[in-house]
Amino acid sequence: MRPRLRCVNCGAEYDPSPKLFTCPKCGHLLEVVFTPDELPPFTEFRRRSRMMGIWRFKELLPLKTERPVTMGEGSTPLIRLEKLEKIIGVRRLYVKFEGANPTGSFKDRGMSLAITLAREVGSKAVVAASTGNTAASAAAYAARAGLKTFLLLPRGKVALGKLAQSIMHGAIIVEIEGNFDLALDTAKELAKRDEFYPLNSFNPWRLEGQKTLGFELFEDIGVPDHIFVPVGNAGNISAIWKGFKELKRWGYSDSLPKMNGIQAEGASPIASAFKAGLRAPLFTDSPETVATAIRIGKPVNWLKAWKAVTESGGTFESVTDSEILRAQRLLAREEGIAAEPAGAASVAGLIKLASQGYFNGDETVVAVVTGHGLKDPDSARFHPTMRLRAISMDDAIEKVMEVLEGRSVEEKAVG
Numbered sequence: 422m423r424p425r426l427r428c429v430n431c432g433a434e435y436d437p438s439p440k441l442f443t444c445p446k447c448g449h450l451l452e453v454v455f456t457p458d459e460l461p462p463f464t465e466f467r468r469r470s471r472m473m474g475i476w477r478f479k480e481l482l483p484l485k486t487e488r489p490v491t492m493g494e495g496s497t498p499l500i501r502l503e504k505l506e507k508i509i510g511v512r513r514l515y516v517k518f519e520g521a522n523p524t525g526s527f528k529d530r531g532m533s534l535a536i537t538l539a540r541e542v543g544s545k546a547v548v549a550a551s552t553g554n555t556a557a558s559a560a561a562y563a564a565r566a567g568l569k570t571f572l573l574l575p576r577g578k579v580a581l582g583k584l585a586q587s588i589m590h591g592a593i594i595v596e597i598e599g600n601f602d603l604a605l606d607t608a609k610e611l612a613k614r615d616e617f618y619p620l621n622s623f624n625p626w627r628l629e630g631q632k633t634l635g636f637e638l639f640e641d642i643g644v645p646d647h648i649f650v651p652v653g654n655a656g657n658i659s660a661i662w663k664g665f666k667e668l669k670r671w672g673y674s675d676s677l678p679k680m681n682g683i684q685a686e687g688a689s690p691i692a693s694a695f696k697a698g699l700r701a702p703l704f705t706d707s708p709e710t711v712a713t714a715i716r717i718g719k720p721v722n723w724l725k726a727w728k729a730v731t732e733s734g735g736t737f738e739s740v741t742d743s744e745i746l747r748a749q750r751l752l753a754r755e756e757g758i759a760a761e762p763a764g765a766a767s768v769a770g771l772i773k774l775a776s777q778g779y780f781n782g783d784e785t786v787v788a789v790v791t792g793h794g795l796k797d798p799d800s801a802r803f804h805p806t807m808r809l810r811a812i813s814m815d816d817a818i819e820k821v822m823e824v825l826e827g828r829s830v831e832e833k834a835v836g
């Protein structure tokens with residue numbers, strides 16, 4: 422078992438130590454590599470209680486513990502989109518709804534493992550820079566573990582629901598004048614001090630928790646042809662890819678999915694470079710998008726994500742804010758799924774690629790909806806709605822019947 426850390430760039434391997442996150446030789450990020458002692462039949466994982474969370478897959482995780490910090494994260498619904506798959510023209514289209522996690526985003530998968538580790542290495546406090554969901558998740562899991570939480574948040578750029586969660590769980594909030602990338606630099610500096618354990622996705626242990634999303638897809642539908650993932654700091658797409666590669670390496674599966682990373686046009690350092698045929702991202706200092714969870718100009722995990730997409734034969738694409746909001750509305754109004762804007766970016770990306778003839782019609786496609794619509798209630802203001810105003814019960818009933826029977830003069834959508 423004894424996990425090792427391997428550099429994604431030069432391949433050098435190291436014995437793990439709690440604060441080793443970058444390769445001393447070349448400065449690139451590390452990933453966890455290990456061989457499980459035991460490989461239970463895959464059906465065994467399904468039999469285990471959902472309340473074990475990601476620890477249902479404990480033999481396939483690099484951390485042995487008797488006392489994981491868990492809230493039953495993962496085991497999220499895989500929802501078939503029967504209307505949309507006909508419009509788009511693929512055989513099967515699913516959403517993996519990560520909004521159903523305990524704090525409403527996929528971050529919980531990684532946080533369960535990272536916070537468990539923070540406690541095992543004896544940290545007093547944890548620190549994370551965040552566009553909001555890492556903050557909410559860190560605050561909740563650290564509260565369970567009894568660790569002090571410091572959150573570095575770009576001022577005025579964190580969605581209301583996420584901020585409310587961070588406050589509710591008692592985290593200490595440091596507002597940074599500047600964007601996420603500056604907050605992350607600050608988190609990295611603090612993490613050098615002994616007292617702090619960092620929870621951002623440059624921490625490869627967190628990504629080990631997130632790879633379980635791939636295990637669950639395999640459990641539910643085998644290996645899909647395509648997976649679409651919104652990309653911000655680029656950790657999640659890398660983690661899901663790692664999960665599928667390990668399933669193959671460990672003899673559970675014999676194929677791999679194509680990984681497709683979707684960025685917002687105003688924050689697309691990876692997608693724009695990929696489409697221009699370059700070999701490295703075009704970092705930007707001023708990312709801007711309605712999808713605040715992926716409002717990132719310098720994705721730390723870019724090389725891991727780049728490898729995931731190129732090795733798998735997928736692609737990177739960018740989508741405009743209005744394409745994101747359109748996908749958000751489609752998911753909500755046609756399929757009943759509330760996604761925050763970043764969460765809908767995966768669906769916006771696959772709609773865009775479908776219109777360019779990306780699919781042959783025979784594929785099974787999964788879009789990861791990374792966060793719940795309640796995270797960002799403000800984003801509802803971009804959608805048309807019908808409001809009727811009434812001054813009495815009779816008036817209300819009359820107005821309702823007018824709309825139902827299609828004879829209302831007020832029946833117009835307002836934004």
Ligand SMILES: *Cc1c(COP(=O)(O)O)cnc(C)c1O
Pocket residue numbers: 526527528554555622651652653654655656657658714715761763764791792793
């Ligand atoms: C964190 C987050 C992302 C981006 O994930 P990365 O691993 O940083 O690429 C996308 N959507 C939501 C809702 C998130 O919270």
Ligand SMILES: [Zn+2]
Pocket residue numbers: 428429430431432433444445446447448449
């Ligand atoms: Zn290296």
